[in-house]
Amino acid sequence: MLQIMGVYITRLRELSYFFCLMALLLGCESKQVVFPEGFQIHSDFRLQLVAAEPLLFDPVDLQFDEEGRTFVLEMPEYPNRDADSRLVELFDSDKDGVYDGRQVLDGKLGIASSFIPYKKGFLVASPPFLLWNSDTDGDGIIDSHQKLMDGFSTGNLQHNFNGLNYGLDNWIYAANGGNSGEPFFVGHSEEAIDLRGGDFKFDPERKRLVRIGESSGGFKLTFDDWGRMYETHNLEHVSQLVFQDRYLEGLPLASPHALANISDHEDHGLARIYPIGEQDTRVNHPEQAGYFSGACGITHYGGGAFPMAYNNSLLVADCVLNLVHIDALSNDGGAMKASRIIDKAEFLASNDRSFRPVNMSVGPDGALYVIDMHREVIEHPEWIPDELEVAMDLEAGKDKGRIYKITPKDEWSPITFDLDLSDTPSLVSAMGSANQWIRLTAQRLLVTNKITSAIPLLFEALNKSNNPLGRLHLYWTLEGLGALESPQLKMALRDSIPEIRENAIKIAERYLNSENEMVEDIITLTKDSDAKVRLRAALALGTLEDKIYHENGAAILEALSRMVSVMPNDEWATKAIAATMQRQALPFSLSILEQNKGQVTGVRLSILAMLADKMAKEGDLDALTTLVLVCHERKIQATSQTVLIEAMVKGWEKRTETERFSTDPTKLL
Template identity: 55%
Template structure:
């Protein structure tokens, strides 16, 4: 409610005037904030700074347009509680100038949202409701609404409180999870597992939504689609809720998916400005998203064309804000860079820590900068590095910035809190998402008796699709949406309205089967998301409804899968969920009613076979096996996949009895290796004895497996078949297949089978053969040694005696901690003698000697000469040098200290693909270089100077890793401190 000292009309006028002034002020291009670079079409303004605001992590505007900021001084040391402050612009100059503590003692809250006449606050272990009941601008009513949320690492507390389009309240799990419960009923708890959740109050309801990214922030686009972020994976999309997959044994257990089209090998390059700091962990992530947070869908409606309805993500580590263009990708979405090699906003201020973003009622984008020297949580900072850092630096600081377009003024928002229902209904057509959502929330909260009629009028006649959308959900929130209007919405011209109408119609299915026919028609919609949502809705029908409509359901989806557009992975999964009650008849119908099956039919059938294995009795499974064996619609490879699906679904059900044996024997008589293996696997999970056919096939497979006249694919099937045998009888064969002259697919399958066993002798064998492994096999073997605790003693011995070099194990932070944090004190002690939590250093003396170079001013031109002399034979930087080792064109993303370590200690943690290898051919030729490519037929080595040589594997006598980087140690012997400073200056110049 408005401040006690200001009447409501005066408050509205003050807010209006302040926002109007905001829209007319700001820097010119010549007055840009120092240290910041923003897209040229936008301006950046400081709206508040310390001491007015400190440690800000969330900003929300209440229904009067007032700005409330949540401060979190307790991050990361838990030494202070969060507080909620009200910011005001008393002199109406366009910047905040008065601070009022509205609520304190909010535990370690990191998220809040306006709700009714107060706020909901995520304050683990509680969800609080706070409000001011006596109009003195200080909260005096604190209520615990829910409790049971876990606490721990503050980065992983539940957060992202958001009012959803469907009138539910949403929150991100954050990673700590917990078992929340309503304070009025502590016995009824929800196990959050790893999911985000949503809840309602009055009446109290809470439920899981779907797999959580584990990050900070949630975002919803204008149609209610949910997006998330976490560290490396900067933008993920929850395609649909987990509840649709319950009971469906799909390989994909959730529908959260990374949608960035600019990720490579799990990392997405971003472009900070200024000299970068040394990372306290994971130096390989320098210059890539690693601290993404504050994901925000911009629906403010005030930005220029090309900037609306897209997603902004902050990276708190690299001091920037990234803009992703959102576009459809089948039934899901994808995001693409707005501009190449430059960010929307970046700063040279290493203490600029944008943790969150908010779209305001004026259409501007607000940035919350917690402003800390150190942002990483101590859990992920090695102790010896943490001892040199001041984790409190910046605790008395904080900034709020506003981003607005240069070429236009911001819209003038209205204070919504005092509007009559008819006025609020009109606001549902506002171009600003904040205004639409706030108006909808107020209408639902007030349950105003007079709002239904104007809402119906808006839904029937508005030219704005978004107005129709909000009118529909507001009516639903008021329990006033009748069936006639909902059916009209199912035929709306806008796909987003139709999709949301299906979500509402789904809720009405249990009470009436009349909706099933309408939803069956919606599976033919031209829009991919509408088709998918209709299939998902149909998956929720009751058993009784299914019995009455199964024929129409099967016919509809048979036709749907004939369409070319049905190949979308999400529609395939949705179709399988809709057919879960019809899995057996649908699958049998595919075999009986088609001359040929397309890819989507086959993929749905594979999913349904898992359902059949999970739910059907042995007699039904036996009948299907007979049809699979006799069908001419699928080939042997596909038969094997279907049988594998049955086995995957059956696994864990127990014994099947002998009734299935004849059907299995008919499959085994086929003679196809993959099919025999699949039948053997099904026997195994059903507890049936191994047949004579499988026994004889196993014996033959061990002989044929080493027949080089067979293709690698044929040999791979033989190897998979041998996996049915006891480990003791195939162990030696698996070790022989790790020879680097064997096809890569065989090496990988052999390692997979070895890792599946828990036999301690495997570690000894891997170490004995280590030098002969190629790059791919070394990765797999190294993982077996590192991630099987009983191998730690032998692994450390190999590291201590030099059998394995430290650089060969890719000892990043988490991999080092497997040994450094071992439960065995002796293992910890030995690991600490090799490396520390801070990293791997093998040439400390050399690095200490040259460290003064970090403080010298370097000369780029002189550094280019040093590079050409010492580095150019192996590395390329821009147009200089040879492309043998890693290309260094973007190496400036690393700090000088990190570059010094890479140059002087090249074997400390070398990427295994740049290890030096020695190949000797059968005629005595010797080649030494980096493995550029390894295929089943040949090895391509790149040698010093850039020369490449292709060596057929049939001519290889020995192929061994030298365990060292091709880059030699001791480069400092040819450099002075100034030479090194010059080289560092050259490597840190900007290359465009």
């Protein structure tokens, strides 16, 4: 009772202060929203301050649970580790859209910088641990602290693992952040994985942990409506993990990953941005003035409330230059492309040098929430020259923090939703929402709570659905519940929407080694009209077990030979095809040479070089000899033959000294 009264009194005091503040800002007789001073935002949007000190301090992450409640992670220990992160719930008691109360749920979260709601609690990224904290007695205070994982590194706080996201495939994803580590589920240290600078995903129920691919090393990752993953870090404001590293295993590549900078507006490797007011820059890199240097908080807008031109967009903050940038996403072969929407201006900018947008969140209402840590100095002292640091107050702003809400300027009303766990039909229905958060939250609730009673309703909805995004979530929810059946999966592989076919191939990978008829379906999809579907089909064929692969070897060889013959230059399809054809390196190489008598360039030459490197590394001199002879017989141009010989030399040099001297390479002569 004393605890509850203490919270109530604290909230009364804060409410009193907050209403006095709002009275000063808005006037006693007006509830009209006043545009915050010192900001510029695109004319199609409205900016509103919805939380500020003393209600909020040092915010770095914001999440909503299925009831629409708002939770914020505060990080007062940055950068000196002199306090603990706090998980706070914010309240809007009078429902006017402005927060007026707070309650600390958990004040001892170490150096946490990311969290998400999960079941009846929260997953919290607090190195060296991943925590699952919950309120078991319903009093509003976290009282259960469970360490799910251990082994994350605890270096520079800027580089903690972060960006927890529930993925479309029902795994939970996280950004490496740069500190890496060798994480493992508690009690299973023998299964630790070396992150090696990579991002990862995990399944808390099955205790599975997988490195997925090269990390940008930045703060946060995000997914678009179709499950494609994007990252950010300082100078490189938008990267895409086109596909996971596992597909490239065994393929000799200088950079064996598929993380790509997808910005189309770079200037000598940097993206120009447009701050307002007096420009700052990173104190250790003055040459970066006017360009991205503190990119963070990348967020996909899938809220369903913004004007059409801003849907399916990526927002990236620069916490050094006090702004939020926006890019439109479009197809670019096997990858995506990020293009500036607003010419020579930013989506949101401030002349307040203490405005530090570090993160963003799209709410169930369709609004965009911008998280302002509000510090005079945002750079970690590790990166500040000593002679400059002595004149700086690294503590300035620790008693501040702001949240801004961005909505369309005209004709906007909050999106409504009903995600009642006891109302299964409403959860199934929610998958038809225009709001990405609502769709994904409904899916998460059904899958993580194992609501199998929803399965008949999911099948019924699937058979009736005319909503592509709704169908997408229905398929993945059925897969997450272990209920997706072969007829429905085959239906997805033939869907009229290419993004659904693309996702169906991802699901089908799990069944290919037991259903040969489905392998034939994937082979057929290598002829698809959509580049990403063809890419995904080529990757999937590379996941087949040896026995199944070789049983279908002739069909795979024919299909990918045909794919190469009509394929435009595409780095990702090139790597995918080479990776899948490693097990038929010589026959596939000869097929390419047969198609291109005398002229082998571009993607075809790239594939031949990768496979020549592979054959040389394996010491297959007979195959290399055949390749050289056929190149000579086909009168392949000398420059291309030189490229292939150089690839063979590289591959040969990768062999151990014993391996090199056990075989006579002069046979090639």
